[in-house]
Amino acid sequence: MLEKIDPLQSVLASLRCFQDGLEQMQAELTKNGNGDVISDTARLILEMKGRLILSGVGKSGHIARKLAATFSSTGTPAYFVHPAEASHGDLGVIQDNDVVLLMSWSGETRELSDVVAYCARFDVPMISITGNSESTLARKTQYPIILPHAEEACPHNLAPTTSTLLQLAMGDALAVTLLRMRGFSEESFRNFHPGGKLGSVLQPISELMFKGDQLPLVEMDAPIIEVISEISNKGFGIVGMRDVGGNLVGVITDGDIRRYLESNASGTMKSVIWKATAASLMTPGGVRLEPERLSARALNILQKNKISAAFVVEDSKPVGLVTVLQLLQRGVA
Structure with a gap:
């Protein structure tokens, strides 16, 4: 029994x-x-x-x-x-x-x-x-x-x-x-685990970041309308500000745009959009990642800072962009 x-x-x-x-x-x-x-x-x-x-x-x-x-x-x-x-x-x-x-x-x-x-x-x-x-x-x-x-x-x-x-x-x-x-090191792990879940986690962001013409970038003296256009066209919800030397000096998010418009609701749309430049709205610095940063580490930084995207910078120049959605879709978690 x-x-x-x-x-x-x-x-x-x-x-x-x-x-x-x-x-x-x-x-x-x-x-x-x-x-x-x-x-x-x-x-x-x-x-x-x-x-x-x-x-x-x-x-x-x-x-x-x-x-x-x-x-x-x-x-x-x-x-x-x-x-x-x-x-x-x-x-x-x-x-x-x-x-x-x-x-x-x-x-x-x-x-x-x-x-x-x-x-x-x-x-x-x-x-x-x-x-x-x-x-x-x-x-x-x-x-x-x-x-x-x-x-x-x-x-x-x-x-x-x-x-x-x-x-x-x-x-x-x-x-x-x-x-x-x-x-x-973690990099050593990647050499032995190029495939599967662990391979995705240990992949450097330089191998998957958006780059070149995909990057949402404007000059510091660009009008707000140009910033809005860049955010809409590139679809990342963020724009990077470059100085005359091409260095990344700050960022503007779609949240920054909304807050700016809300605070100037009493003005006409034309005056609000054209009276300010990108430099007046940007957040100086911002979260930056290095090209060799591992995907899992990058995702952790984005989530810890409660942001959806960050620029990848090399020698102060923006060379790429990664997003939380992109990393999750690639199996990084």
Whole structure:
């Protein structure tokens, strides 16, 4: 007979189990020399001349494969080798300037034995992430990272759940640590993530900004009627003011025009439109962006300042314009 359970409470119980495991892992890092091993491991990977080779079987293998992708995308060249395939020729992938990271919760995964023997024979440094400090794997690797014996979220304490989460968390934490040690920047991320959502977020605004004849620009001594015409023709709700040297000195928005007309409602339309110049209405300076500014950062600046558009400036000259609508349509959020 099926057991009646509350799905939500079951999920919350599993999450509490995961949280307990992570807290145990954090505590373990400060004792038994684990902290020193992790520091040495990070420096070893940072200074390696080759690649980080990851290997594991079963659930640990799935985690190792995912971590290889994470390391590679954050500046650490990494490659996953399945231990069964390694025993049938793929050991040749491992070079003497590589570092090997082996994952096994029990530390007794026999499929890893050929990889361990090969690395020992050719003096390839080995790291292990395991839950058994007394295991064969922990004893035969120079940099054993020992995770705590946390309870699995599985009610029978059998299905790898908390254990795989801890392996993943440790690997990701190492990848992020190396990212920081390398000074891996947002621009570096873009080099490795040119496609998809992340590619849009990390795209510099110079690659998508409106430019050339699309820019709404007038001279400072232009009459208000010319400003209104430029706003209407270009459709961005903003006009940039240029001085005689072509430098951007300020902006006028359609809101500025409305407020000006409201404050002069008692005058005739002709006198109101022709008596003032662009310079008398403009907001000096205004929000400006650099061409190399990342799209996500640009969107954040626009939203933070509660404006719908901003000019892109280089050497004080307006070279482009970006809008909130444009960035959202390009998938930046």
